[in-house]
Amino acid sequence: xxxxxxxxxxxxxxxxxxxxxxxxxxxxxxxxxxxxxxxxxxxxxxxxxxxxxxxxxxxxxxxxxxxxxxxxxxxxxxxxxxxxxxxxxxxxxxxxxxxxxxxxxxxxxxxxxxxxxxxxxxxxxxxxxxxxxxxxxxxxxxx
Amino acid sequence: xxxxxxxxxxxxxxxxxxxxxxxxxxxxxxxxxxxxxxxxxxxxxxxxxxxxxxxxxxxxxxxxxxxxxxxxxxxxxxxxxxxxxxxxxxxxxxxxxxxxxxxxxxxxxxxxxxxxxxxxxxxxxxxxxxxxxxxxxxxxxxx
Numbered sequence: 231x232x233x234x235x236x237x238x239x240x241x242x243x244x245x246x247x248x249x250x251x252x253x254x255x256x257x258x259x260x261x262x263x264x265x266x267x268x269x270x271x272x273x274x275x276x277x278x279x280x281x282x283x284x285x286x287x288x289x290x291x292x293x294x295x296x297x298x299x300x301x302x303x304x305x306x307x308x309x310x311x312x313x314x315x316x317x318x319x320x321x322x323x324x325x326x327x328x329x330x331x332x333x334x335x336x337x338x339x340x341x342x343x344x345x346x347x348x349x350x351x352x353x354x355x356x357x358x359x360x361x362x363x364x365x366x367x368x369x370x371x372x373x
Numbered sequence: 374x375x376x377x378x379x380x381x382x383x384x385x386x387x388x389x390x391x392x393x394x395x396x397x398x399x400x401x402x403x404x405x406x407x408x409x410x411x412x413x414x415x416x417x418x419x420x421x422x423x424x425x426x427x428x429x430x431x432x433x434x435x436x437x438x439x440x441x442x443x444x445x446x447x448x449x450x451x452x453x454x455x456x457x458x459x460x461x462x463x464x465x466x467x468x469x470x471x472x473x474x475x476x477x478x479x480x481x482x483x484x485x486x487x488x489x490x491x492x493x494x495x496x497x498x499x500x501x502x503x504x505x506x507x508x509x510x511x512x513x514x515x516x
Contacts, residue, residue: 275429276438276462282420295419310484311457318454319419339487341453344476 235262235303236327236356242267242280243305243363251363254280254304256288256297256321263300264288280304281312285319296320305360307334307353310341317345324351327360378405378446379470379499385410385423386448386506394506397423397447399431399440399464406443407431423447424455428462439463448503450477450496453484460488467494470503 235255242253245267252268266283270276281304289295301323302316308326313335316324324336335341336351378398385396388410395411409426413419424447432438444466445459451469456478459467467479478484479494 270438274436274438275432276458277420277425277429286418286420289418293417295413295417309457309461310453310487311461312454314452314454314457315419318452333487339484341482344453344482 232260233356235301236305236325236360238262238265239280239303239305239327240356240359240363243360247272250306251367252280252304252306254284254302256284257301257303258288258292258297258299263291277311279309279312281308282315285315285321289319298322301325303355305356306330306364307337309333310335310339313341314345317342317347317349320347321349324349325355326351326353327356328364329353329357375403376499378444379448379468379503381405381408382423382446382448382470383499383502383506386503389510390415393449394510395423395447395449397427397445399427400444400446401431401435401440401442406434420454422452422455424451425458428458428464432462441465444468446498448499449473449507450480452476453478453482456484457488460485460490460492463490464492467492468498469494469496470499471507472496472500 239253243251248271249268255262255265264287266280268280269278297319303325305327307330382396386394391414392411398405398408407430411423412421440462446468448470450473
């Protein structure tokens with residue numbers, strides 16, 4: 231695990247416009263091979279979460295839906311849609327920042343128990359910074 | 374609920390090549406507005422399940438990720454990835470054919486309990502026909 235990858239995910243998160251700021255990077259052999267930020271509202275597409283977009287880009291680059299030996303860094307705990315996609319893609323390690331107490335696929339729903347592929351899951355990476363950009367976003371849209 | 378929509382989904386399922394035969398249609402006001410079949414292997418994309426592709430196409434047509442008033446018909450019970458996408462897109466009714474005893478998001482995992490949007494869920498529609506094409510596929514790839 232390297233905090234620099236979460237820092238990159240944080241930079242990406244800050245690039246969202248109307249969307250909840252979430253960024254994700256896929257890492258293989260110590261290098262970022264794909265990255266994305268949440269563009270659900272911008273794309274008008276329910277699946278345009280940072281994680282899904284980053285997985286799809288990584289698969290294109292590797293020409294394989296199996297992302298063996300890859301890790302993902304994401305600023306917010308994945309929702310069940312993203313978590314299942316991540317696990318099915320055979321990602322090795324999942325590092326996330328903020329916990330999602332309501333929809334968190336791991337901390338709340340424990341979705342990993344149903345998957346044949348069980349990545350190692352690490353939450354709370356750079357948590358204060360990840361929490362901060364989310365809090366700022368929600369403060370702004372409430373105002 | 375109309376069996377003709379599941380029949381259309383079954384026709385689509387039969388069009389997969391190397392992929393597990395699953396078809397899906399999205400219906401609004403009694404008409405099919407989008408449809409797809411599973412092309413995960415063909416696309417080398419973990420998200421190219423029939424349901425995800427059909428949702429994305431419907432969103433494009435309606436220019437909205439919110440599929441209010443839409444129903445989905447799918448030949449196999451959705452996995453957690455697809456189920457969460459379907460529920461978040463605010464689909465009204467989910468009709469599926471075969472039950473998935475291992476990964477079924479509803480019958481096994483009961484994922485709907487975590488969603489704010491709770492569609493009506495109906496399983497076992499045209500179940501024998503849906504089971505048959507899956508059984509044939511797995512028999513063929515085992516041979």
